[in-house]
Amino acid sequence: MEFHRKAGEISALASKSPKVLVAGLGAAGANILRRIVMDGGNPDGLVCIDTDLGTLNACAAPKRVQIGRNLTRGLTAGGDPDVGREAAQESEQEIRQTFRGVDLVFLCTGLGGGTASGAAPVITRLAREEGCFVLVFVTLPFHFEGRRRQAQAREALSQLKPYAGALLTFENDRMGQLIVPTEGVQKAFAVADATICHSIRAITTMLEKPGMIRVGLDQLLAVLNGQDARCLFGFGKAVGVDRAAIAVRSALENPLLTEGDLLSSASTILVHISGNRSVTLAEVEQVMTEITARLNPLTEVLFGVSASEEIGDELWVAIISSVNRNQAAPAPAPAPRPAEPTALPVVASPDSRSALSPSAPALAVVPALTPIPAVPPEPPLAPIGSEENEVPSLLPPGPLKPRLRAPLPAPPSPAPIPQKPQQVVQRLISPEHLDAAAGAPGPVSGISQHPQPAPATEPLPAPRPLQTSTPTPGVQIDYAAPGSGANGKGGATITLDPPPPSFLNRDSHPPVSPLPAMPSTGHATAETPGWKAPAAGPLAGHHANGNGHGHGHINGNGNAAPVNPRHRGRFETCDPTLIGGQDMDIPTYLRKPHRPD
Amino acid sequence: MVMARPKLHVGLEIGTSKVGFVVGESRQDGGVRILGIAHSLSRGVRKGEIVDAEAAKQSIREALEKVEAESGHEVSDVYLAVSGGHVGSVNLTTRVEIPTPPGQVETVDLEDLNDSARRITLPTDHALIHTIPSQFRLDGRVNPNPVGQYGKILEGDFHIIHGDRNRTHKAIHCVQQLSLGVADIVFSPLAASQMILREDQRQEGVVLIDLGGGTTDYLLYANGALVASGSIPLGGEHVTNDIALVLEMPLQAAELCKSREGSVYFDSKQPPRLSPLRDVRGMENREIDFNKLNEVIYWRVWEILELVKQKLEATGRLTQAKGGLVLTGGGSLLTGVADLASKVFGMKVADQTEPARGGSRPPTHMPQFATLIGLVRYAQVRELRATPKKGPMSLGERIVGWLGVS
Numbered sequence A: 001m002e003f004h005r006k007a008g009e010i011s012a013l014a015s016k017s018p019k020v021l022v023a024g025l026g027a028a029g030a031n032i033l034r035r036i037v038m039d040g041g042n043p044d045g046l047v048c049i050d051t052d053l054g055t056l057n058a059c060a061a062p063k064r065v066q067i068g069r070n071l072t073r074g075l076t077a078g079g080d081p082d083v084g085r086e087a088a089q090e091s092e093q094e095i096r097q098t099f100r101g102v103d104l105v106f107l108c109t110g111l112g113g114g115t116a117s118g119a120a121p122v123i124t125r126l127a128r129e130e131g132c133f134v135l136v137f138v139t140l141p142f143h144f145e146g147r148r149r150q151a152q153a154r155e156a157l158s159q160l161k162p163y164a165g166a167l168l169t170f171e172n173d174r175m176g177q178l179i180v181p182t183e184g185v186q187k188a189f190a191v192a193d194a195t196i197c198h199s200i201r202a203i204t205t206m207l208e209k210p211g212m213i214r215v216g217l218d219q220l221l222a223v224l225n226g227q228d229a230r231c232l233f234g235f236g237k238a239v240g241v242d243r244a245a246i247a248v249r250s251a252l253e254n255p256l257l258t259e260g261d262l263l264s265s266a267s268t269i270l271v272h273i274s275g276n277r278s279v280t281l282a283e284v285e286q287v288m289t290e291i292t293a294r295l296n297p298l299t300e301v302l303f304g305v306s307a308s309e310e311i312g313d314e315l316w317v318a319i320i321s322s323v324n325r326n327q328a329a330p331a332p333a334p335a336p337r338p339a340e341p342t343a344l345p346v347v348a349s350p351d352s353r354s355a356l357s358p359s360a361p362a363l364a365v366v367p368a369l370t371p372i373p374a375v376p377p378e379p380p381l382a383p384i385g386s387e388e389n390e391v392p393s394l395l396p397p398g399p400l401k402p403r404l405r406a407p408l409p410a411p412p413s414p415a416p417i418p419q420k421p422q423q424v425v426q427r428l429i430s431p432e433h434l435d436a437a438a439g440a441p442g443p444v445s446g447i448s449q450h451p452q453p454a455p456a457t458e459p460l461p462a463p464r465p466l467q468t469s470t471p472t473p474g475v476q477i478d479y480a481a482p483g484s485g486a487n488g489k490g491g492a493t494i495t496l497d498p499p500p501p502s503f504l505n506r507d508s509h510p511p512v513s514p515l516p517a518m519p520s521t522g523h524a525t526a527e528t529p530g531w532k533a534p535a536a537g538p539l540a541g542h543h544a545n546g547n548g549h550g551h552g553h554i555n556g557n558g559n560a561a562p563v564n565p566r567h568r569g570r571f572e573t574c575d576p577t578l579i580g581g582q583d584m585d586i587p588t589y590l591r592k593p594h595r596p597d
Numbered sequence B: 001m002v003m004a005r006p007k008l009h010v011g012l013e014i015g016t017s018k019v020g021f022v023v024g025e026s027r028q029d030g031g032v033r034i035l036g037i038a039h040s041l042s043r044g045v046r047k048g049e050i051v052d053a054e055a056a057k058q059s060i061r062e063a064l065e066k067v068e069a070e071s072g073h074e075v076s077d078v079y080l081a082v083s084g085g086h087v088g089s090v091n092l093t094t095r096v097e098i099p100t101p102p103g104q105v106e107t108v109d110l111e112d113l114n115d116s117a118r119r120i121t122l123p124t125d126h127a128l129i130h131t132i133p134s135q136f137r138l139d140g141r142v143n144p145n146p147v148g149q150y151g152k153i154l155e156g157d158f159h160i161i162h163g164d165r166n167r168t169h170k171a172i173h174c175v176q177q178l179s180l181g182v183a184d185i186v187f188s189p190l191a192a193s194q195m196i197l198r199e200d201q202r203q204e205g206v207v208l209i210d211l212g213g214g215t216t217d218y219l220l221y222a223n224g225a226l227v228a229s230g231s232i233p234l235g236g237e238h239v240t241n242d243i244a245l246v247l248e249m250p251l252q253a254a255e256l257c258k259s260r261e262g263s264v265y266f267d268s269k270q271p272p273r274l275s276p277l278r279d280v281r282g283m284e285n286r287e288i289d290f291n292k293l294n295e296v297i298y299w300r301v302w303e304i305l306e307l308v309k310q311k312l313e314a315t316g317r318l319t320q321a322k323g324g325l326v327l328t329g330g331g332s333l334l335t336g337v338a339d340l341a342s343k344v345f346g347m348k349v350a351d352q353t354e355p356a357r358g359g360s361r362p363p364t365h366m367p368q369f370a371t372l373i374g375l376v377r378y379a380q381v382r383e384l385r386a387t388p389k390k391g392p393m394s395l396g397e398r399i400v401g402w403l404g405v406s
Helices: A007-015 A026-038 A053-058 A081-090 A092-099 A114-129 A147-160 A172-176 A181-208 A217-224 A243-253 A281-293 A569-573 B053-071 B107-118 B165-176 B188-196 B199-204 B236-246 B251-261 B290-315 B337-345 B367-384 B395-402
Strands: A020-025 A046-050 A063-066 A104-110 A133-140 A166-171 A229-238 A268-275 A300-307 A315-324 A445-449 B008-014 B018-026 B032-041 B077-082 B088-097 B126-138 B153-164 B181-187 B206-211 B216-222 B225-232 B274-276 B287-289 B325-328
Touching: A020 A026, A020 A092, A020 A114, A020 A181, A026 A046, A026 A053, A026 A104, A026 A114, A026 A181, A046 A053, A046 A092, A046 A114, A053 A063, A063 A092, A081 A092, A081 A114, A081 A147, A092 A114, A104 A114, A104 A181, A114 A133, A114 A147, A133 A147, A133 A172, A133 A181, A147 A166, A166 A172, A166 A181, A172 A181, A181 A217, A181 A229, A181 A268, A181 A300, A181 A315, A229 A243, A243 A281, A243 A315, A268 A281, A281 A300, A281 A315, A569 B236, B008 B053, B008 B165, B008 B188, B008 B367, B018 B053, B018 B367, B032 B053, B032 B367, B053 B165, B077 B165, B077 B188, B077 B367, B088 B107, B088 B225, B107 B126, B107 B153, B126 B165, B126 B181, B126 B225, B153 B165, B153 B225, B165 B181, B181 B188, B181 B367, B188 B206, B188 B216, B188 B225, B188 B325, B188 B367, B199 B206, B206 B290, B206 B337, B216 B290, B225 B290, B236 B251, B236 B290, B251 B290, B287 B290, B290 B337, B325 B337, B325 B367
Parallel strands: A020 A046, A020 A104, A046 A063, A104 A133, A133 A166, A268 A300, B008 B077, B077 B181, B206 B325
Antiparallel strands: A229 A315, A268 A315, A445 B088, B008 B018, B018 B032, B088 B153, B126 B153, B206 B216, B216 B225, B274 B287
């Protein structure tokens, strides 16, 4: 994906609440729009574009744009992208009119067909010319749809790339894993639509709801950036006591994340949590912990939380990332796989034979989802104080009393910091002492670096694409993260397990609970969140089917939290300070594990 | 005959919580006399670095006016304290062969040593701030002033402190745009150490930690020499910010809570003490869970200290600081911080009631001004080396002189 929007424009966009339009192109696009409305989304921000009058009339979106009126006379493009393209060109003015004044456009369509494949690049270009930033969500045809559609889809993709601000591709094959074959093709398509719908809603919620923790467009794009990137997307929602655990597991099990494996090849991921006022900090932490347990410690996590009163008691978790195509594992070749019970909205059936089109014998079976290797249930946070042989230390639960105690044993020291590749030097303010040009040492002197044991203390570059200009010191400060390795167990030390969620991002905000769910008055113990180990049982009971309130308004301030409105406080305008993969501007109190008291 | 005017030294620190100027003069007995010290609220500085030059200049201007009024002197050149997470350091040894004849070490040889050290390649976009000799050795034997002695191989251990050129220039430009000259730049804790650390402490080995508003700076001395230094871009403002975010209150209220009531001691087993901030606007009816407040403070301060410790451990020299820790900076005023530091490091914390150098107001009573006052001392030592009769001193002489300043 390439960004043709200049950096300045992006930041201008990110700074205000953008005017968003979700445009569905073609039949698939219309389905997605319908899905959005069914889930309670606000129809006002939707527009349906197609050549086919039938589709347009049936569409749930109030705004409709018929393209190619003269060309196709209200009929479809007949699977011919050239027709689709000309139709869009014919209706250029109308299309421009639709997008005028809009900041952000989500264009969704299913590539492969005529209208979608042909018109999408044109429409994207026109929207861009009208000054919109366009995020394009496309599905790529199922295998069984045939080679021609696949070729057309690929061609359309390459034409979209120059114009799309971000291009997210969803492979139907991959999404189809969700479906048991006996459910049929329609269901497969429906679920594919639903996935896109959810991803759009997650992203729009992320961008629009001021929420406690805002993710800006530029950060989102940073996550999605990449040449020929493939989108990873996981979505889950749940209600009830264990909703956080259920939702996040459901998100992680989405095949678009390939059972969580692909996550480890992503360099940046975006996690978005939506809930109403009842979302607690504990739940947020639970979600983040679960996710980061699957991640490569080097992965940066962007994180957003929005308050959405409309979704009622549901907690939504969306995980978005992208990996480069060559890096990601290919979509699994359709192969027979034993069907197993899954945690997904669609229940797997033991029958793994497909009733699908016989013309695509390659897809004899749509593989059912294999469950994610069970994550052993464990308390979300290992209490630091519970290590058996821990020296009575300054760490709670024992409070830090004024009486002195035995000093801690020295933890293992981190590896010496290697020197960075280097350059010639200049004295800062006395130009007459410039030695700049000379690279070689003088004639009589040799330079020898101090041998160990005095390695240099200097900034170590952190290998992150989004590294800020502040070089990060190369030390780790590790907190006990639950379930993510146990190098701290048994050691009476402060250096423990891999770091908890790293909140790299420019506007990242600490996961402050928006509400007085945390005892802030009156009660004895500080934090006693519902920190029981989530029941590891089947993730039943989370079959949320949109019976909650939908996404709702694009505007609207669901956040009534009494948090300092400048969410990052003093560091609102700062580059984050990254140490050991963590954004140190987030309160330590929030990053360290809680101990149940 | 021209009356020798006592030399004036002016220090400027563009800190994250405050911008401070100090005007001092050298006394006959080698001490410094502070003529004026003033500060203004710092704006536009975060984590020790200027993020908004205009705002920073405004703060500097305010402080400048105050100090000129208080001291009765006009300021022209300043010694500028620098800090920030970008500051790094490295130790290295350089070596020269003494040519024979004459076989005697001359000051030019020391200059060669120094020049070699300064030619070290630094990280991209970094430039030198300090090149501090820590030890000289002639034919393997330690020699504090080898000039004039006979030998073959002269070695110098240097501690190089470097920083990001752009960031440092930003600060320098701000100052220059106010029509002030920058006589030199000084890594902040080095300035503070001038006033705070005694020579015996340096010989014994000591860690100085300056808990500032935007950064936490540290120095490690071993056997009298500076062997490690650095800056972590976390400080008191992070503590305040943490409080504001976790306890959900405005920054100013958080700052007040921290300074008035905050400590690192918290006991989650006891019921929280609740007490309102009556005199803070908007917070009159707000009850604060002080347990939580202190826990928030505790964690951040712990983290900062832990980071410093890890950085120092990475040098392998931490164990050489037999003299323990010395805390300074505004953060050292926090109740219990010495305890906490002692536990984190497993070292004792020195009690700094006795000022290192005579003549000043005991800076230990104002640890937040340690750097500022230290700047004056730093300036004094640096300029004292230039004996008026000889004119500008040679680099070699200055190098030797640096031994006393490091």
